[in-house]
Amino acid sequence: MALTDLLLLLAVTAGLGTAFWFYYRRTQVLRRRLAEANQELEQVQRTFNRFAPSRVVDTVLEQESLDIAESREVTMLFADLRGFTALSEQMEAADLVKLLNTYFQRMDEAADAHSGFVSKFIGDGLLVLFGALYHNPWQSTDAVQAALQMHREVEALDRRLDDPSLPALHLSVGVHRGPVVAGIMGSLEVKEFTVIGRHVNLASRIEEMTRTHDADILISEAVKEDLAPSIDTETRPPCRVQGMAEPVQTYAVPVAENAPADGPYA
């Protein structure tokens, strides 16, 4: 082989090698950018899911209409963070927002871990729905398990504050189930997926009754009827509630007696 042929072969090889190297680098960069874009997209989707869960989006797409409403058996969990208003007067705004965001994140995770969906944050409280997005025959136990986890999370947050001069944080939870209308509601500009009906109001009242009944978690008769027998409850006296003809029977769910176990519902 002549020297010129050898040089030509070397030049071609070097050219091909350089071309492949550039192609490989370009592929790597593209792949990294795609992965980053995907992560951003997933974050956007997670945020968007708060306003319109994917199941609702699919129904909207299939029916080509925002007029989505159906009657469903739903379990509603109302939670309120006691002590937060007093705390907010003693903390720096930045620290307060950080604390509140951590609290909401943990409540959201507790709801999600038990097939719940946070419908809305109401001040420092929240409404979580079980069985609103899809059929959930285990919704009563799911809701109470979520309430127990939320309690443990707030206790952990309170311990983390570790300042005796600050008021203690405490969570009160009311759980009730019944038929409601679930759907997309709101103005033309702002819409959300939520539920309406007298049972929603009763669930909210039951949360308020935790104060008079000295309970952390209070559930209605309808929830108790379908609750896993392994969860301990204590009967509370029936109580008159505005808008209800009959006194409302409730049950307290003691947090200490229902410590997490390694059981099937843990």
Add this chain to the structure above:
Amino acid sequence: MMDASDWDDPLVEAHESTPLRRTFRRRAGLVPNVVPYLAPHPWLYHPFLFLSAPTVEHIDADLVSAICFVVARDNACRFCFGTFWSFLRMAGYTKADLDRLEGEMYLGDRDPAEEAALRLAIRVSQGRLQAHAGASADDLHEQGLSAPAIREVVGAAVLGTLVNRTSTMLSAPVNHRLEDMTASWYFDLLQPVVGPLLSGWQRLSPRVPPLSADRVTGPLAAWTGTLEGTSIGYVLQDITTQWLHHEYALSLRTKLLMLAVVARGLHAAALEQTAYRLLVQRTETARSKAEAIVDHFAGAVEPDREAGLLQLARAAIRYEAGHIQRAARRHTQGLTRDETIDAVASIALTNALARLHVLQTLDE
């Protein structure tokens, strides 16, 4: 391409099976990465083998891959997404075609029947099986889908869901080599050769016959029989018979309890009742006890093991990849490899069977 960073390591160790590899190579022309994780289970590989080279009677074969692709996308199954993306690339679809399929639900020219089929498939995979949850049979006919085509679309969706659940629970490893190859610029040059070669090879391999009326047997015939006249029905009938009659690693009782849990979760009441009847007849479990177990996941003979597997069955009904993978890891701890794969197979199959309920509600 979907991000693989959240995808777990495989749930079980690989088990090489040369005969199974040979079966896939002979029938489909390629061996998916999941195969070593399915062996030596007696039937779990069947749906994967079928979908690698589908035999269909009433719809286009590419539509089956498209259905499995959108179901994988919707369910965030990283393994299935990449696999069916690559299959469609090999069938000759461009990256732009597949982007359009992901976003706008059509593959080639915009076709209302195809779009309706893909939306029906997603509805089935999401478990929205009740009459009010979507288009009725009449609506689907109007959009151009015949009754046998609807059956085949639902069949492809349930088989796709079975494969999704299996791959997710097992955390089947993503085939980066196949994906990179089909995503590369030079594949566009190779495809005109590779595509026809592969499809020709698959056409030469033995076809799965359609499910005939005389083969629709067994206590779950009312469900498998909904796919009569389709090859997908043949596969589902075959594996359902094996599932019911052979105790590979899990007891029939545990498997039937899984069926009851999944049927309950998907609101398939008749199937749930059938599961209770079979539990009483074949495993001598009292009906009240079976119902209590399904109600509260308590009262099982081996609480930790059986109740845990029922919790996994419940977790796998609605799709959240991370949630299912965490539940799979947690509830299969202490199980042998065979038991783990049998649990995954049973949960995936019961999810497929219960979703056939949609064919009963479409006419309502």
